[in-house]
Amino acid sequence: MRTTLDKLELGKKAKIISLNNSNIKRRLMDIGLIEDSIVFCYLVSPLKDPIAYKIKNAVIAIRKSDGKDIEVEVL
């Protein structure tokens, strides 16, 4: 199932399909978010935003407004 990263449910894994033209594309790539890499939705902040993902062993918080530009395939 395709969705965007901000909609990935807690505890679910997904594969990155595309970063589209996210304005932090390069930064995301640098922290390991590139096409085909796997993300795991690890934590949701108490106020629902941001959300922390496990990306290549590191836990990285991303705001929903940034996550909505990232397309993923839920695994």
Place this chain on the structure above:
Amino acid sequence: MKKIALIGNPNVGKSTIFNTLTGMHQHTGNWPGKTVSSSKGIFGFKDKKYEIVDLPGTYSLIANSEEEMVSRDYILSLDYDLVIVVCDSLCLERNLNLVFQILEVTKNIIVVVNLMDEAKKKNVDINLNLLEKKLGVKVLGTSARSKIGIRELKEEIYNFKTKESINNSKVIENSSFIYEVSKKSNDIVSKVVKENANKKEKIDYFFDRLLTNKYVSFPLMIILMMFIFWLTIIGANYPSEILFNLFINVENYLYNFFSFLPIWLNDLLINGILKTLGWVVSVMLPPMAIFFPLFTLLEDLGILPRIAFNLDKVFQKCNSCGKQSLCMMMGFGCNAAGVVGTRIIDSKRERLIAILTNSFVPCNGRFPILLVIISVFLTSSIFFKVSILTLLIIFSIMTTFLISFILSKTLLKGYPSSFTLELSPYRRPQFIKVIIRSVFDKTLHILARSIIVTIPVGIIIYILANTGMLNTINNFLDPFGKLLGLDGVIITAFILGFPANEIVLPIILMSYLSLGTLTDYTSIVELKKILVENNWTILTAINMLILILFHFPCATTCLTIRRETGSNKWMIISMILPLLIGIILCVINSFIFLVN
């Protein structure tokens, strides 16, 4: 002398390696972004000497924020003989991306895989030999905190032969390059790293979920804060008393000893300066010496990024950056440090908001004054002391939100930019080291500063008082002070306390005492007596608390703000803004008291 650069992702232990190599004490801590400017050190090994530069952490050579630019520029300058790229053993794949980027700039690289102890604990095997073969550069494993592998690193540095190499840095900017590199890293890591089942991950997950739980997280943060205040107050009591008594004895002894001096000089030295110093040391030092290490322990544990994670939504609503809460928390230690720390914020606008609001949270130097005033005037119950202090801090954080929001709608208009924050793994703090370092580096430093300021200010006050000028000034400022529910002496004290906030209260006392009421102020009861004799009421105390929270930042912070923003304008705004808030709140509060 050979030049070495130390680079790597944030929070991988660069500063720790730097410190073990050079014997220096650069700030380390368990959150990404402590090191915001490069620092230089020198060390010798066998017959050679080396200059080593500790660069701010960065994920890539494409810089986003100021602190990353420092690292990129340094690497691209090629002004070194050797680059040590420090990697996190548990995030090797991402770390290798940076290694590959640097390999396009220079081949003079040693790769250090640090945090090997953590890999071992998490049951992860790393084949360093294979990694070395795959990368084609020297690879070493270290556990810098316990100094394992440092000797070997020195040996490698010693034997390193700098070669000519081709700078091909243009290619880094291509997206296709980073894509290829990621594939390569992924491929290498899948061969080099073997992850086995481990328990620590589950424990970390448990704490992460607890600390960020919808219902539990905020109460937990408040309880944690109260606990720290409680420990500080309880812990400071006893040493305070000992120091007090010690000073009284010394004062009496010295007063008699110097009885051959003219009486005015003896009075100035002993009753004026030494007594004030004794007061600063015994009242201010113990809480500072306890609060700061406690705070540092939290920092080492890895709590700070979680708090930033929890609070980000609020900052987002204020159109500012979630990393601002990291700077805010640094501000509890020292506002000047908090202001420097704002370099981790990418957007200029959001960074300015963080700078202008940093002094809204009380630093370690202002914290004990709050404590004293609460103890003297508001309550003697420890529970209420802790609660009032906590409420004050929450109030100052709320003000930070409000003003950030207002700034984002007026002077610094704009929308929140993107933000990514790495939540570093929990680490066991090094208790003894933390305590020693924070006492020596921070507390004694602040103490020395207040002593340096107290002496000349003490002399000035003495002279002013004896020439009648102090009276004139106080009378002049008195109407203004009264308007704020305070008095002229207090206003004078805030102005004279500009170099160091922690001496505001001692200045007030010195002034009151030199104005005639020469009492001994060795206990809370006596202290209250002096203040009450000088017309202090609950209103004075509350407004005093407000003004301590909100007035101009201390001189050091102001200079730091000027340096960081490169403009006098922002420095002046950063002074006016909190002062204005303080004055408005005081006036409102006085009015409320008047009406009642």
